[in-house]
Amino acid sequence: MSIPFGHQQLHNRYCFEGKLELVTALRISSGRASDETDAPFIRAFDGAPYIPGSSLRGAIRSEVERVLASMGKEVGLISCTLFEKDACAEKARKFLQKIETEKVKKDAGSNKQKNELTAEFAKLELCDVCKLLGSTVYASRLVIEDALPVDVAIARNHIRIRDGVGIDRDTGSAKDGAKFDYEVIDPINSSITFLFKMTAENVTDDSDRKLINLILGLLKHGLHVGGKRTGGLGKIKLKETDNAFYKVSGFENSTSLWKAIVNGEKIHNSIEWQEVIKC
């Protein structure tokens, strides 16, 4: 059965859990200076340093877009680019303008109608990446959670302060003699891992599945997250544990969801995930 596009009904849910291993020093700043450093590492309320889901998501998305820009056609996946004339963001802006004008005209803009129109627009007009990872008008169907360290104490013990160069905000160049330092988690001589959790809903069999497989492939291969990525910082990799890179749970269709609810079973049973990128 083909899966209808959208958020309104729940047809399937796949939950991927694994461990991300830090390969090079990671810099994700909290945005507020402390007494010790200009750019402390981001920490949760309990002091645990972590990788925000939004950082992971941004890093994944830009890597996916970079890969698809060169070989999207070969694998049958379409990705818009920011500076394209007909990019999804521009189409979305026009679409929103249109429904706002029609709403005023007919005064028939109920929320339900708007949601249906938006889903229809997303299905027909957005590129494969914006369809799954979201756009200005359409929420993502792929959720990536904040990644907490598997061992908080080890992660905290590997926080180091590095010296950087102060940047002149006006000219964008290095300021003479300006001192600036920042915190990193440096994995040297130790294995530092973070818990990875990604959930995808209403996965369609074609483009969504291909795209998720591409994301998993890129994570296994390793990608860069956080600050100073171009300088090689923040390389993370999905780590193989017990002959598997990740575990998948959830339900594949509404029948198995219903069965689980009626029989009082766990909704998140282990399920199979076919990891083949078809060309």
Ligand SMILES: [Zn+2]
């Ligand atoms: Zn797009």
